Amino acid sequence: MESHSKNTQSQKLKPLSDALLEVLKKIPPKSGVYHYFDSEGRLLYVGKAKNLKNRVRSYFRFTSTLAPAPNLSLRIAQMVRQIAMMRYIIVENENDALILENSLIKQLKPKYNILLRDDKTYPYLCVDTQEDFPRIVLTRKVFKKTQGLRYFGPFSSGARELLDSLYEVFPLVQKESCKQGKKACLFFQIQRCLAPCEGRVSVESYREILQNALDCIENPKKILTKLEQKMSFLAENLRFEEAGIMRDRISKIKQLSTMSSVDFARLEDLDVFALVCEGSSAALVKFFMRNGKIASSATQIIKSGIGFDACEIYKQAVLNYYNNDLPLKPKQILIPLDLGEVAEELENFLQQRFHKKIPIHNPKSGEKKRLCELAIQNGKEVLRLQKNDEEEVLESLKSLFNLQNIPSRFEVFDTSHHKGAQNVGAMIVYESGVNGFLKESYRHYLLQGSDEYSQMREMLERRIADFEKESPPDLWVLDGGAGQINLAHNLLSSAGVNLEVIGISKEKIDHKAHRAKGEAKDILRDESLQEFRLPTSDKRLQFIQKLRDEAHRFAITFHQKQKQKTMQKSKILEIKGIGKATQNRLLSYFGSFEAIHSANLKELAKVLSPTLAKNAFEILHSDD
Structure with missing residues (x-):
């Protein structure tokens, strides 16, 4: 791989200048990836080309001065007018360029590329039919064994709820450890298992029970009646918490049941991608059809203040999803748009990835066209439902801070310490729309x-290092002032990441944070350090405060846990007769300082001598 760049850091270049023209003249006719930058050095766009020279030059009109080519869309023409410099990377072939382009978009988040973050693997339900008494398991990976495995899915949601329900309704082998057991356990006593470990059920009878369970995976409606009966029983016996759990589980499975009712005459395996754009929002819908029925669906909301390039979004969606290991591959991918040459590029990528031909088809009529229309209909409904007051706040934030795009995904950072000890950091993630706070994406440092x-x-350096694994958000929000904002801006510029930053901090009087009684005086700052002192009733301020307060809560909670661990550790070492070696022995047995602290006298005596155990127990619980 060869890289080429023009050194323009020492002087600020103007857009479409002679310096850019000189670079354009020297581009080779080779496969590669190109980057466009504005006069501030911010990344505008990343693209790939089979022939760099032809592709890059197609953006420009070469007259007395450089100008956007006349056949460009308004969105791309707007981008070209800002190009002050460019960089390109030469690769071996077009497929390498396709993969590198997608990787760089996810890491660097260029202004005019739409970033699709939803590249996770969806779970499958799997069963090994070659075992005598097989279990159904939930998995996101492809097992090395190939013979006898049967997969169901993928499931965008509801897989865990369906699996738990199967094990409640059908007397299957409940735990993996039960297979090694020689004696019937509690599950047999409560009639949740037929004790194959004691030979109480034959292989043939068990297979019949298993097949009934697998039928419910393919048609979740079959299990709903039994679950509803159980929910009613729990409610009648005043077990309302358990009934509530069952109600939520039924709701999830009903969503699966709705999709599986769509039935094709032909038993085909198809994946469908459909994009619906309305104003500054778009919905990307995915249908996964297996054996002629929709196994599941997923929808991703995309925000952009500069329009959408449907072809680019479809390309990135296919690359993201099929770059994962998949146990079940479709025979065909349906997209309600003619992708032209891009379809051929993606088919070549799929061929190399899975060693089989998976055509990308734009259906014009028949069942497949109706399936695409159904996906589009679902996308329109999702966009209709997700419109709320928050949309106005986000659009107003874009205007207030002069942001490149309407922010949708936020990462918020805060730190916590006490006199320089137990120093911790926290990052929380918020996504507008139905998702809200994404607690599975929170991070402690x-x-x-x-x-x-x-x-x-x-903390920020460590997050930037992780951009390759988890793409940047739309906006960073820092609990801090001008110093922290400048720090973040410089770190992101050094990494070449196009990510904007704002800060929120308390008003300071006499160099101390001032908290007005009953009224928090917070100051917002943008990347240029302009201050915004909004009234406390302003919804924009309240929204940022909500994010900051959640980050603060998350940081403080972690700090308190670290402080408690340190205090417990110190207390154990203060006990006469317990040194570091004994402390390590206690940790090895109990697993944590919290567990040592809460252990009873009998448990401590399993590690310590009776006298030392008694002494330790009295000292550890002296404050209780």
Whole structure:
């Protein structure tokens, strides 16, 4: 791989200048990836080309001065007018260029590329039919064994709920450890298992029970009646918490049941991608059809203040999803748009990825066209439902801070420490629409820095290093002032990431954070350090405060846990007769300081001598 760039950092270049023209003249006719930058050095766009020279030159009209080519869309013409410099990377072939382009878009988040973050693998239900008494398991990976495995899915949601229901309704082998057991356990006593370990059920009878369970995976309606009966029983016996869990589970399975009712005459395996755009929002709908029925569906909301390029979104969606290991591959991918040459590129990628031909088809009529229309209809409904007051707040935030795009995904950072000890950081993630706070994406950081500035640097550097694994958000929100904002801006510029930053901090009087009684005086700052002192009733301020407060809660909770661990550790070492070696022995047995602290006298005596155990127990519980 060969890289080429024009050194323009020492001087600020104007858009469409002679310096850019000189670079354009020297581009080779080879496969590669190109980057466009504006006069501030911010990344505008990443693209790939089979022939760099032809592709890049197609953006421009070469007259007395450089100008956008006349056949460009309004969106791309707007982008070309901002290009002040470019960089390109030469690769071996077009497929390498396709993969590199997608990787760079996810890491660097260029302004005019739409970033699709939803590249996760969806779970499958799997059963090994070669075992005598097989279990159904939930998996996101492809098992190395190929013979006898049967997969169901993928499931965008509801897989865990369906699996738990199968094990409640059908007397299957409940746990993996039960296979090694020689004696019937509690599950047999409560009639949740037929004890194959004691030979109480034959292989043939068990297979019949298993097949009934597998039928419910293919048609979830079959299990709903039994679940509803159980929910009613729990409610009648005043077990309302358990009934509520059952109600939520039924709701999830009903969503699966709705999709599986769509039935094709032919038993085909198809994946469908359909994009619906309305204003600054778009919905990307995915249908996964297996054996002529829709196994599941997933929808992703995309925001953009500069329009959408449908072809680019479809390309990125296919690359993201099929770059994962998949146990079940479709025979065909349906997309309600003619992708032209891009379809051929994607088919070549799929051929190399899976060693089989998977055509990308734009159906014009028949069942497949109706399936695409159904996906589009679902996308329109999702966009209709997701419109709310928050949309106005986000659009107003874009205007207030002069952001490149309407922010949809936020990462918020805060630190916590006490006199330079137990230094921790926290990152929370918020996504507008139905998702809200994404707690599975929250992160804690143990930090070494002695002050808030160095702690923030350490935390942000570690997050930037993870952009390759988890793409950047639309906006960073920092609990801090001008120093932290400048720090973040410089770190992101050094990494070449197009990500904007704002800050929220308390008003300071006499160099101390001032908290007005009953009224928090928070100051917002944009990347240029302009201050915004909004009234407390302003919804934009309230929205940012909501994000900051959640990050603060998450950081404080983690800090308190770390402080408690340190206190417990110190207390154990203060006990006469317990040194570091004994402490490590206690940790090895109990697993944590919390467990040591809560252990009873009998448990401590399993590790310590009776006298030392008694002494330790009395000291550890002296404050209780």
